[in-house]
Amino acid sequence: MKFSTFILTISAAACISAQNTTNTNATRTAELLEGLQKAPTRLARLNVLGENTDWLFDFTSGLGTTRSAGGNVTAANVANFPALFANGLAMTIGQMEPCGMNTPHTHPRATEILYLVNGEMEAGFIEENGARFVKNTLTKGQGTLFPQGSIHYQTNTGCDPVLFVAVLNNEDPGSSQIAQRFFGLPPNVTQATLGDIGLQEVNDLSTGIPDSMAIGLDQCLQKCGLTRGNQTMGQQQPRTSDNALSLNMK
Incomplete structure (x- = not known):
C-alpha cells in the first residue's frame, strides 16, 4: 500500500x-x-x-464548541451534559482572538456572570427600554454581570487571545444573536424599522452578518496591525416563504 x-x-x-x-x-x-x-x-x-x-464534562473535547473567525465558545448545558438537569446552571468557556468580539446577544432564560482569565476586555449591556447603557473594561481576574434578557457583548481590546468563563443560572439558558435574528425578519419589516433604508441595503446586510464570535473593532485592528479578513457567516436566520429576501428590489 x-x-x-x-x-x-x-x-x-x-x-x-x-x-x-x-x-x-x-x-x-x-x-x-x-x-x-x-x-x-x-x-x-x-x-x-x-x-x-x-x-464529568470535558471542555477540551470539542463537545458543545462553536468556532468562528473571532474565537470559539464551548457551552456545557443540559443538552450535552445531563447532570445539569434540574440544577439551575450552565457554563461557557470562551476564547476570543486578538480584537475578537462576542457580538450583541441575549440569554432569554438566564442571568450571566463572566470572569476574565487573562488580558483586557470591554463589556457592555442594555437591560430594557429606558435603561442606561452600562459599559466596563475588565482586566485579568475581574468579572461582570449581564442581567437576564439584557442585550450584551464582549470584545477583546488587546493583541493577544483572551479566555473567559461564564456561568448562567439556568441549565438551558438559550442564546439569541441580535443582528442575525433582526435581519432574519421579513425584509420589509426590517426596512420599515430602520426608516430610510432600501430593500437592496436590507438584503445586502442580511447576507453579510458574521457569526457570533466575530473580528471586532477597527481601532483595535489598527492598533494591533491586523486586518479583518474573511468572517464566518454560518449562523444567519434560515429563510422560508414568510421571511424570504426580496426578489424585486426597489
Whole structure:
C-alpha cells in the first residue's frame, strides 16, 4: 500500500471513529435525559446518573464548541451534559482572538456572570427600554454581570487571545444573536424599522452578518496591525416563504 493511500485510509478511519463516538454520546445523552425526566425524586435522578463519568464534562473535547473567525465558545448545558438537569446552571468557556468580539446577544432564560482569565476586555449591556447603557473594561481576574434578557457583548481590546468563563443560572439558558435574528425578519419589516433604508441595503446586510464570535473593532485592528479578513457567516436566520429576501428590489 502506498504511503499516501495509507494516510487517507487512517484519516477516513479516524473520521468514522469520531462520528461513531458522537453518535454513541448522543444516544447516551438522550437516554439519560429521558431517565432524569421520569425520575420522581432527586435521589432517583442520582441513580440514573450511575456512572462517575456522567458527572464529568470535558471542555477540551470539542463537545458543545462553536468556532468562528473571532474565537470559539464551548457551552456545557443540559443538552450535552445531563447532570445539569434540574440544577439551575450552565457554563461557557470562551476564547476570543486578538480584537475578537462576542457580538450583541441575549440569554432569554438566564442571568450571566463572566470572569476574565487573562488580558483586557470591554463589556457592555442594555437591560430594557429606558435603561442606561452600562459599559466596563475588565482586566485579568475581574468579572461582570449581564442581567437576564439584557442585550450584551464582549470584545477583546488587546493583541493577544483572551479566555473567559461564564456561568448562567439556568441549565438551558438559550442564546439569541441580535443582528442575525433582526435581519432574519421579513425584509420589509426590517426596512420599515430602520426608516430610510432600501430593500437592496436590507438584503445586502442580511447576507453579510458574521457569526457570533466575530473580528471586532477597527481601532483595535489598527492598533494591533491586523486586518479583518474573511468572517464566518454560518449562523444567519434560515429563510422560508414568510421571511424570504426580496426578489424585486426597489
